[in-house]
Amino acid sequence: MRLVKFSAEHLATLRLQRSQEGMSSIISDIRYGQSLETPWSFTGVHNDTIIGCAGAVELWPGRACLWALLSDDAGRHFLTIHRAVEGFLKVAPWSRIEATVDVRFEAGQRWIRMLNFQHEGRLRRYTPDGQDHDLFSRVK
Secondary structure (H helix, E strand, O other): OEEEEOOHHHHHOOOEOHHHHHHHHHHOOHHHHHHOOOOOEEEEEEOOEEEEEEEEEEEEOOEEEEEEEEEHHHHHHHHHHHHHHHHHHHHOOOOEEEEEEEOOOHHHHHHHHHOOOEEEEEEOOOOOOOOOEEEEEEEO
């Protein structure tokens, strides 16, 4: 798998994993993808197939929100993805990084904890399709 700079157009060919299918309607809006185009956003590609897109959006100096949209094929590349995210977090310039995970997505909940994020609370009806998410943070 290789990493390339994220572009909003990458979302058009990303086949979301089942746990993120509720985001399908929002990622089809090019404006949403453009809002994720930051210096800290990347796309993982394997054999010309987009495996996932991830990055961070700075909310203000010192605080950012981490995001990841992964395909069903991402599981086969989990170790590579995990190491890339760990490396990113080590050099990230923010003192606080937040992320949310669907409360029903056990694998996502395990992964965010593996990345040393701490649970902060429940966000009710958080997603476009009304699903609850848990809020996590990693503070330096």
